[in-house]
Structures are given as structure tokens and as C-alpha cells.
Amino acid sequence: MTLRTAEETAARELLRENFILTSLETVLGWARSNSLWPLTSGLACCAIEMMSAAAGRFDLARFGYEVFRPSPRQADLLITAGTLTWKMAPVLKRLYEQMPEPKWVIAMGSCASTGGPFADSYSVVPGVDYVIPVDVYVPGCPPRPEALIDGILQLKAKIAKPQLTRGVVRYGR
Amino acid sequence: MAVNIEPVLVRYLVGLFPSLAAADRAGDGLTVVTAPPEEIYAVLKTLRHEEPFSMDTLGDLTAVDYPDRLEVVYHLYSAACGHKLAVKTSVAKGAAALPTVTGLWPAAEFAERETYDLLGVTFTGHPNLTRILLPEGFEGHPLRKDYSLPPRPATR
Numbered sequence: 001m002t003l004r005t006a007e008e009t010a011a012r013e014l015l016r017e018n019f020i021l022t023s024l025e026t027v028l029g030w031a032r033s034n035s036l037w038p039l040t041s042g043l044a045c046c047a048i049e050m051m052s053a054a055a056g057r058f059d060l061a062r063f064g065y066e067v068f069r070p071s072p073r074q075a076d077l078l079i080t081a082g083t084l085t086w087k088m089a090p091v092l093k094r095l096y097e098q099m100p101e102p103k104w105v106i107a108m109g110s111c112a113s114t115g116g117p118f119a120d121s122y123s124v125v126p127g128v129d130y131v132i133p134v135d136v137y138v139p140g141c142p143p144r145p146e147a148l149i150d151g152i153l154q155l156k157a158k159i160a161k162p163q164l165t166r167g168v169v170r171y172g173r
Numbered sequence: 174m175a176v177n178i179e180p181v182l183v184r185y186l187v188g189l190f191p192s193l194a195a196a197d198r199a200g201d202g203l204t205v206v207t208a209p210p211e212e213i214y215a216v217l218k219t220l221r222h223e224e225p226f227s228m229d230t231l232g233d234l235t236a237v238d239y240p241d242r243l244e245v246v247y248h249l250y251s252a253a254c255g256h257k258l259a260v261k262t263s264v265a266k267g268a269a270a271l272p273t274v275t276g277l278w279p280a281a282e283f284a285e286r287e288t289y290d291l292l293g294v295t296f297t298g299h300p301n302l303t304r305i306l307l308p309e310g311f312e313g314h315p316l317r318k319d320y321s322l323p324p325r326p327a328t329r
Contacts, residue, residue: 086307089308122322123307126325
């Protein structure tokens with residue numbers, strides 16, 4: 001049996017109280033999932049609900065997601081809020097490709113998820129996952145701000161704990 | 174708010190172009206004159222520049238697909254005189270072509286591109302007659318009744 005000196009005991013106490021051991025992956029997931037920077041990317045009427053979610057009444061800032069960026073180079077979350085037309089599709093794809101990794105996509109509303117009422121139309125993309133990969137689909141026409149917030153929190157869980165979605169098919173190319 | 178053009182002016186216009194057919198559409202409150210396609214440009218030029226008409230504003234330019242023809246519609250307004258008039262002409266579906274009116278009203282540039290894009294009417298002399306609402310490379314003109322939707326692209 002080894003007898004510890006008083007200094008050693010104090011040092012061990014200090015370590016136990018002031019250090020947390022974890023994996024780098026966990027820390028990165030924790031940090032990323034709590035500070036998503038969405039791209040300002042309204043395509044149609046869903047964007048009004050997205051703006052409302054960021055404004056005072058619903059206050060997306062409570063979760064740390066209020067920093068809507070005007071440039072894809074500074075964003076890591078693309079909320080495709082609205083109807084995507086084939087004319088607009090290459091532009092949205094380019095915006096997605098300009099975002100630095102790691103990056104995530106939320107399909108907000110019926111149009112972004114499946115084309116909505118315009119699914120069988122000559123001009124509308126029947127779901128943005130024809131063009132870019134999607135992480136979370138938020139249904140609704142349009143979804144209320146609470147639904148969007150819930151979608152972002154689902155994404156938060158997915159980023160913080162990627163093992164939750166392991167084996168789940170991720171649609172899109 | 175513009176009012177309908179005075180009937181005396183319509184009679185004067187028909188006097189200038191005897192091939193015109195004038196119809197007073199009292200029901201929906203808009204006077205319409207119908208011109209043959211080979212005279213449409215001369216009629217519109219007269220309406221744009223001649224003193225009693227002074228139709229300085231092109232409110233809308235579009236087309237309608239009928240079973241036997243495409244009917245192109247021009248909605249004209251005069252801010253100077255405060256009156257309005259619609260002019261129509263019909264073209265065959267197989268050879269739908271009309272002279273451009275971008276020289277009379279610059280606003281016609283986008284309207285003619287849209288009519289070309291969605292209904293397939295060619296406007297000869299247009300400075301840039303390309304698709305405006307649909308992506309380049311799109312097949313067909315979707316507001317024609319005989320347009321059939323292609324099957325959806327292969328699933329994601």
C-alpha cells in the first residue's frame with residue numbers, strides 16, 4: 001500500500017474536479033450541434049416561417065442557431081425553405097457545393113420534401129433530394145416555426161450522436 | 174384607372190385599317206379589336222404613336238391556345254389619354270410567328286420571351302428570344318394544350 005503525500009492527494013483532487021475526459025468526436029459533435037449557422041436561403045413562402053422562427057416570438061437564438069449567414073462560405077446548414085424549380089436547381093446546388101464541410105441540409109415544407117402540390121409539374125423539382133442530399137425533412141405547408149425548430153433539434157441530435165442514424169438511408173446524391 | 178377607349182376612336186381605327194374587326198366586350202368591360210397577323214404591327218405602331226390613341230403602355234402580352242389557332246393578345250393603356258384597349262391576332266399553331274413589338278414598347282421584351290417560352294410563339298426581330306422561365310434545354314412549350322408531361326425523372 002502506497003501512502004500518498006498531502007500534495008499528491010490535493011493534486012488528484014484538483015484533476016478530478018477540473019478535467020473531463022472524452023473523445024474528440026464527442027466534443028466536435030457537441031460544439032457543432034449547438035452552433036449551426038444557417039444560410040439565408042428562402043425559396044418561397046416557407047421562408048416567411050423560417051424568418052418568423054428566427055424572430056423574437058419563436059427566438060431560434062435560444063438554441064444558438066440564429067446566425068443566418070448571407071454567404072454559403074460561412075454557413076453549415078442549408079434550410080431549403082420553399083419550392084425548388086428546375087430553373088433554380090443549379091443555383092441551389094452551387095450554393096450547397098460552396099458551403100464548407102461539414103454541412104447539413106433541412107428540407108423545409110412539402111415542396112422541398114416532395115414537390116408538394118406541384119409534384120407533377122413541368123417546372124418544379126419533386127423534392128430537393130433530386131439535387132442535393134437531405135438530412136431532415138420537415139413536413140407542413142408551410143410548417144409552423146415550432147416544426148422547423150423541432151426539425152433543427154432532430155438534426156442537432158443527429159450531429160451530436162451520429163450513431164443514432166447509422167444504417168439509415170440518406171436520400172439524394 | 175383607365176377607361177375604355179371612346180367608340181369614335183375605335184371607328185376611326187377601323188377606318189384606317191378596314192381589315193380590323195371591332196367588338197365591344199361590354200360584359201367584361203374591355204374593348205377588343207382583332208387584326209390579321211400581317212397587319213398587327215402596323216396597327217400597333219399606329220396605336221403607339223398616333224395622336225388620338227397614344228397607347229404608351231403595354232400592360233400585358235400573352236397568348237391563348239385554341240383548338241385551331243394561337244391567339245396573341247396585347248393589352249394597351251394610355252397614361253396620356255387615360256384609356257385602354259385590347260388587340261388580338263391569331264396565328265397558325267404550326268407556324269406561330271409575329272413581328273416583335275420591342276421597338277414600340279421595351280416592356281415587350283420579357284413578355285415576348287415568356288410567350289415564346291410557354292406557348293411557342295416566335296417573335297421575329299426580338300433581340301434575345303430565349304427561354305425566360307424554364308431552364309435552357311427544356312423540351313416543348315408547356316402551356317400548349319397538346320403538351321404532355323414527361324414521366325418523372327428516376328427516383329433519387
